Amino acid sequence: MNFSFGEYKTNVYLSKDIPTICQLALDLGLEAGRPSFNPLIIADENTSSIAAKLCDGWDLPFCIIKSGEENKNWQSVEKILAAAQTAGLGRDGIFIAVGGGVICDITAFAASIYKRGCSIVLVSTTLLGMVDASIGGKTGFDIFDIKNLIGSFYPAQTVYMPVISLNTLPQREWKSGMAELIKTAILSGDDFLDQITEKADLLKDYTKLAESDILRKCIEKAVLYKGSIVSEDPKEISGKRMLLNLGHTFGHALESTAGLGVISHGEAVAWGITRACELGEKLQITPALRAKKIKDLLLSFGYECTNIHPLASNTNALLNVMKSDKKKKQGKITFIVPDEKSACTVILNSESEMEILNNLFL
Secondary structure, three states, X not given: OEEEEOOEEXXXXXXXXXXXXXXXXXXXXXXXXXXXXXXXXXXXXXXXXXXXXXXXXXXXXXXXXOOOHHHOOHHHXXXXXXXXXXXXXXXXXXXEEEEOHHHHHHHHHXXXXXXXXXXXXXXXXXXXXXXXXXXXXXXXXXXXXXXXXXXXXXXXXXXEEEHHHHHHOOHHHHHHHHHHHHHHHHHHXXXXXXXHHHXXXXXXXXXXXXXXXXXHHHHHHHHHHHHHHHHHOOOOOOOOHHHHHOOHHHHHHHHHHHOOOOOOHHHXXXXXXXXXXXXXXXXXXXXXXXXXXXXXXXHHOOOOOOOXXXXXXXXXXXXXXXXXXXXXXXXXXXXXXXXXXXXXXXXXXXXXXXXXXXXXXX
8 A cells, every 4th residue: 555645655564474674675675684774673562572573683773662651752762862873873774663653653753853854664563553553644752741742744654564463462452453443434434334333243352353354454444544534634734634533632631631551542532532422412513323323332342431431530630631732723622523424623612612512521
């Protein structure tokens, strides 16, 4: 799959196995083998063994970051930059991230600022990374207890999605990725959403699904949809790309108030989608039957859908984080809510609309 994101081009390879460094070099149009280019491999504690397989026996410079959302910070970015400098990477160097959304986000950000930008390759090893985080070039890290406050748009040159790596995912990470898959299905139309609903029982059995045709087709659909949206609006200017933030204004606020890393990103987004459905219903944008269909599907996967999430009992704190959300326009909070076929952007302007928002948590 090939995409153009403004001035950047990204090649996506959805395959069974982990690529080797020689394969990666050939896909980049370079001579196969270590001497032909200067890479830095970045992984976390959970993916270092996968990164070792990628090296295929070559002695390559490594940077290992602690795993978890709590390490998606400037200190980790600085560690990557220091490793690149120590390894002697020039502007023609290549950062190779091996991991999920956290590793891919912070490595791509580091690549975007190292010597004013060098190449980035992502080897996405989680379901969330494959269906969402690795496509489209959003990079960044958390700071001041706010999710992704600092970042840049810097698409990867190449993205690999070796589905064999999904065999190692714990259930919580699988569930996190499935929420983003459901989000994409909501946006792309009822056919994809119906497919997930019909296959829900199979998609829950993550221990047997990682290399199945069903999952591969779902991942491919999600990648093609997100790629097409980002191609139309690479830097979220026209508003088209903003639709991909369905559930995220609520979800990011939940992650921040609960404590970054306490709840997985996908679980927070799933809860955020249910809040977005209710907001859309109250604003007479989301049809009641569609809201029920979405909520029932999320409930069937075991996501928390209550008005007040157990980890966010302080609703004032939740609202305050939403008011500082980076998607804010002209001082107003921007939300994405489902409509009849996909979703649309809503900016809450009036006092009565803000009152509707406040009442969502009663």
